[in-house]
Amino acid sequence: MTQRKSVIASFVAILVIAGLGYATWRFVNEKSAQSCRACARPVHSHMKTVAILDGQRANYCCPACALSEHQQSGKQVQVVELTDYLSNTTLKPDSSFVVRNSDVNPCLQHRPAVGEDSQPLESRFDRCSPSVLAFQDRKSAVAFAGEHGGQVVKFTDFATQYQR
Numbered sequence: 001m002t003q004r005k006s007v008i009a010s011f012v013a014i015l016v017i018a019g020l021g022y023a024t025w026r027f028v029n030e031k032s033a034q035s036c037r038a039c040a041r042p043v044h045s046h047m048k049t050v051a052i053l054d055g056q057r058a059n060y061c062c063p064a065c066a067l068s069e070h071q072q073s074g075k076q077v078q079v080v081e082l083t084d085y086l087s088n089t090t091l092k093p094d095s096s097f098v099v100r101n102s103d104v105n106p107c108l109q110h111r112p113a114v115g116e117d118s119q120p121l122e123s124r125f126d127r128c129s130p131s132v133l134a135f136q137d138r139k140s141a142v143a144f145a146g147e148h149g150g151q152v153v154k155f156t157d158f159a160t161q162y163q164r
């Protein structure tokens with residue numbers, strides 16, 4: 001009986017160790033998967049964008065970052081997944097809409113609004129600005145733009161602007 005107990009105890013111990021190892025692996029793995037390939041900022045879950053670049057899937061913090069890879073590198077970029085800003089569900093780019101230039105830009109919220117000398121920072125080029133948020137249909141995009149400003153554009157039309 002005691003032998004049986006110790007067998008169970010070691011079995012449980014192995015499970016715990018395996019579980020810890022898996023958790024660590026997942027943590028490390030997710031961390032590297034969750035930074036933007038273009039700007040290295042953390043990928044916000046409600047804005048995650050997946051594109052194929054050089055035949056490989058890459059994560060981006062926003063559609064603008066993914067599409068600007070084409071301009072930066074001249075390589076063909078195909079956006080294959082967008083994330084609905086409201087519901088955080090994965091969207092097919094072909095049927096999605098984006099709101100550009102609204103007053104919501106999660107990529108910039110960590111930045112101080114003023115510089116070290118307390119003067120407002122000059123606005124400079126930032127590929128995440130103006131912000132680009134994805135929506136599953138025109139109706140929700142228009143409703144969002146009604147509250148936060150910005151222009152509603154079909155994603156496919158938005159993407160072609162970057163392919164020039």
Ligand SMILES: [Zn+2]
Nearest residue numbers: 036039061065
């Ligand atoms: Zn980015």
